Amino acid sequence: MVWWMIMIIIIIILIIIIIIIIIIIIMINYIIKRKEKKEQEKTTTIFKISQSNIKFISLGDGIITNKKEIEIGEGEEIEVNKEIRELICIGNEKKEKKKIQISSKEENEKYSIRTNPNIITIEGGYACEFEIFITIKCTTKIKEQIMIISKTLNKTQEEIIKSISIKGETQISTRLDPDEIKEEHKIGEGSFGIVYIGEFRGNQVAIKKMKQIDKDEDKMKEFEKEVMMLDKFRSEYIIHFYGAVFIPNKICMITEYAKYGSIQDLINKRTNTEIPNKIRIKFMIDGAKGISYLHSNGILHRDIKPDNFLVVSIDDNIGVNCKLTDFGSSRNINMMMTNMTFTKGIGTPKYMAPEVLNREHYKMASDIYSYSITMLQIITWEDPFPKTLYPHPWDTANTISTGKRPKIIQEVEEDIKEIIEKTWKQEPKERIRIEEVIRMLERIENKE
The missing domain is CATH 3.30.200.20 (Phosphorylase Kinase; domain 1)
Structure with a gap:
């Protein structure tokens, strides 16, 4: 057999192999597309327009829809951050097939939209039911346009964009x-x-x-x-x-x-004669009631100090004069699991309970101790640990952890002194509860 005959046989074999590969690829593509179509048919409703009783509106260029506006939640207030499902039918009146997709005009930070199907080919005379899933991310009113993008599957591949509006209003929320x-x-x-x-x-x-x-x-x-x-x-x-x-x-x-800032701001800016004793006692009562509210709900504040009581009024005979704030270091702790230990760098040493400084468990009584130093500062209008006596933070920490207390307590009237001394006991179990603090302070207030 001459060499050229061998070459012809090899070429014929190669051609046959290539034809077989092409047939296999075509068959695989056909099977995949058929499978995709069957899967799509399970989740997508495609129907003949002429056999439907749906009233369609023309958007022009062969695109029709059953609604030009989607009212999210059918006019009801929408829950924030919850996905809402709406339905819309879009049809193709032209003869040629069209690929159709729904999209928001631009990325919007207040809401997100996804659709099922994401993109679909619709034959002439047919329509498809689209599911639109909308999540509104904050309390707001929405009136926006969304796009219906269609592309013909002929040589021109002409892209046409039509729009419909969506509107809705959310419920009031903290988002x-x-x-x-x-x-x-x-x-x-x-x-x-x-x-x-x-x-x-x-x-x-x-x-x-x-x-x-x-x-x-x-x-x-x-x-x-x-x-x-x-x-x-x-x-x-x-x-x-x-x-x-x-x-x-x-x-x-x-x-x-709070226009007056914190109690600490007031101490820094105003003299003790400008803020009468009666108002200072009221600050202490309001502050204790704020702590009581947290404690009754099983919450520890963990950073009680004059900076975290905001003054809303310095007038007499007002319902509330100051309010508790800053729960950045608070933790919602189950009362059976208060095994949080003190970690270095949290809070302010001068208001820290001895057990916290000694890296023991933080409990309600630790908040009570912090409030004892806060009350002392409010009633004296002075720093309980002045830098002249306690130049470094560790001087303050050593004083507290060894059972010593600020000397300025001796200048405080006996009835308030008694409350402070009962709230700063070295042993946490011996400290009175915040409800008792309120009762004792209110008795003093009634005497004023």
């Missing part, structure tokens, strides 16, 4: 719309972020902007837990929590604004 918050000016800064004064729905508010929190998953989860906890607090002795913004790069917390 706030950033557009409702008006920032005015900065009033403070801390390790957590920056605090601004601003306005929310006609109320003067404090806006606490969080630093880089959305880039840390653990911090974000902690923030969400804290917001859930704050949302449950409803007491006139706790600073009012309006809600929070969860939208990336806009994360913040909105609370009631």
Whole structure:
């Protein structure tokens, strides 16, 4: 057999192999498409327009729909952060097949949309029922346009965009719309972020902007837990929590604004003669009632100090003069599982209970001790641990953990001195409960 005959045989064999491969590829593609079509038919409703009793409206260019506006939740208020399902039928009046897809006009931070099917080919004279799943991420009203994108499957592959509107209003929630918050000016800064004064729905508010929190998953989860906890607090002795913004790069917390700042701010700015004894006792009662509310709900504050009591009024005969705030270091702890130990760097040494400084378990009695030092500072209008006597933080820590207490207590009137001494006992079990503190303070107030 000559060489050229061998070459012809090899070429014929190669051609046969290539043809077989092409046939296999075509068959595989056919099987995959058939399988996809069958799967799609299970979850998608495609029907002949002429055999349907649905009233269609023309959007032009062969695209028809059964509604030009989707009213989310059928006019009812929508639950925030919960996916709502709506249905819409879209049809193809033209002869040629069209690929059809529903999409929002642009990325919107306040809501998200997904559809089933995501994209589908509709033959001429047929329509498809689309499921639209909408999640609204904050308390807001929505009136937006969504696009119906169609592309012909001929040589021109002409793309046509039509639009329909969606509208809806959510229930009131603590997930706030950033557009409702008006920032005015900065009033403070801390390790957590920056605090601004601003306005929310006609109320003067404090806006606490969080630093880089959305880039840390653990911090974000902690923030969400804290917001859930704050949302449950409803007491006139706790600073009012309006809600929070969860939208990336806009994360913040909105609370009631106290125009006088904290008790610590008042001590720094005003003399003891400017704030009468009666008002100071009222501060102590209101503060104790705020702590009592937390304790009755199984919550430990863990950072009680004059900075965390905000003054809303310095007038006499007012229902509430000061409110408890800053639950950044609070933890919602089951009362049977209070096995949290003190970790270095949390809180302020001068207000820390001996057991906390000794790295023992933090319990309700630890909050009571912190309040004893706070009450001493409120009634004397002075720092219980002045730098002249306690130049370093460890001097304060050593004094407390060895059972010694600030000497300034000797200047306090006997009835208030008794309350403070009963709340700063070295042994946590010996300290009186916050309810007893309130009763004793109210007896003193009634004498004034």
